[in-house]
Amino acid sequence: MAVLTLPHDTAALPGAPASYWRTVGWRLSRDPATLIAGGLLVLIALSAILAPWIAPHDPNTGSIRSRLAPIGAPSHPLGTDEQGRDMLSRLLYGGRMTLVAGITPVVVGFLVGTVLGVIAGYAGGVVSTVVMRTMDIFYAFPAVLLAIAISGALGPGLPNTLIALSIVFIPRVVRVAESATVQVKGLEYVAAARASGAGVPQILRYHLLANVLGPVLVFSSTQVSLSIILAAGLSFLGLGITPPAAEWGLMLNTLRQSIYVNAWVPALPGIAIFLTSMAFNLVSDGLRDAMEIRT
């Protein structure tokens, strides 16, 4: 659960700037692991965005004569897949799908979950019971099982993957947002605002949200790596992105049979998923430490 830490008095830190966000930025600038991971993320994002301009080949055109070329083959630096398609180009294009399928559900979860959680936390009573009990039901399923079950029922395709994963992440964000709201709601300054005549919208907008968003944002950022692993995992099972599109999990799936021919080319899409997910984990760890929020 999120333990809320209000912006600190940072005067004690020598050389530290005054405002909370500047302190956070100052701490991040002194955290090499987070900086390197952040740089890696920027690189991954750029290579996905720029794929059409930097990919050496068309990701979907192969040649039967150059199937399963090894890493370092001429004109195919990362080899080719089972249909003779250039691996480097497919990995670049694949990042687009994996990143979209992995990040969108967390963004949806963050938006919907924050609204539901703040409403439940602030209203309390029956509203809170109904919302939170409904969310508890989704906790009856481990995340992997819930995602696979929903997309198994809905069928393959990007929209269904996004729906299935959003359903996984909304309840998680709701719990964090609700518990943070309840904590902040009890603080004296909120009572003071209410006493001085602030309406519910003002309290939510100016007094609550700023202090609830921190923990929720940090929590959501920790979920991105899981979401990417799950999104690629669904495609790996044949439930997510459909062929012939390039997507890291799907590439891992179609290349699986080829490990007996060329062992290491099939490992590449997994390395891409691994690096991306690790970079997101390191950045969210750094963010959590810098913002002094415990989740």
Place this chain on the structure above:
Amino acid sequence: MWAYIGRRLVLAIPTLLGASIIVFAMVHLAPGDPIAAVMPVDASKEQIDAVKKAYGFDQPLPVQYLKWLGRVATGDLGRSIATRRPVILDVRDALLNSLVLAVSSSLLAFGAGIALGLLAAFRQGRALDKVSSAVAIVGVSVPHYWAGIILIIVFSVQLNWLPAMGAGLDGGIVEYLRHMALPTIALGLIPLGVITRVVRSAALDILAQEFVVALRAKGLARRRVFTHVVKNAAPQIFTVLGLQFGFQLGGSVLVEAVFSWPGTGYLLNLAIFQRDIPVLQGVILVLATFFVLLNLAVDVLQTLVDPRIARH
């Protein structure tokens, strides 16, 4: 305390009912007709209607749900559309195989994770602590299905030491154990990372408390201080172990798919592609029930160990 445990038990009922509604609704979310998938394309309208009637698909949804729930309550999960076998039998066999894998991977991950986490906490900032942080971050970041493929490439394809597929059910206990080895490692990676991390931070929290300083100040041997720390960190660690064990059972779908391990995940995967709705429902329902009951058991045991929890 008993009132608290009683309330937890009662609260599990709506959760289970809710889960059953989700499982039931899942099938009706599915595009297309569940019957169309199994009927030949040239089946007549009458034939389709007859099959629908036989499965009860012609009745309104709430009626279908209540009838289904009634049958489920008596242990009847229906028959597989693909094999005509009672679903409960398939699920039972698969659950046993999944449990074996969940237990073996949990033992591996819990043992290694607790040891690594505690050692890291007592050697904070030293080389071993760095190793433990690396294990923790890799464990939670690695796509375990990919790790499974890497294990197959190394130990089955390159070294030819261990089998890559199936459970070796006909080959006796040694073959079964040999088939278990790689999926156990692949499935143990995530909990290894999570537990290393949680144990380290729990132990560090305790180490920072004043009573530990007092214990050290009075000259207590390091080993005795260690015992105090472990005892105080135990409740928090215990909760995480319980949750992780549940995740192992429900989360093994991808690993079972990689290794064709005949567990619930493999059965679920098969059911999805054959659009075998009763099997799909049965597997998910059984796993969800198991997961809820396991969480409940963890809660209750925790309250028994540490009665302060009931007061919150």
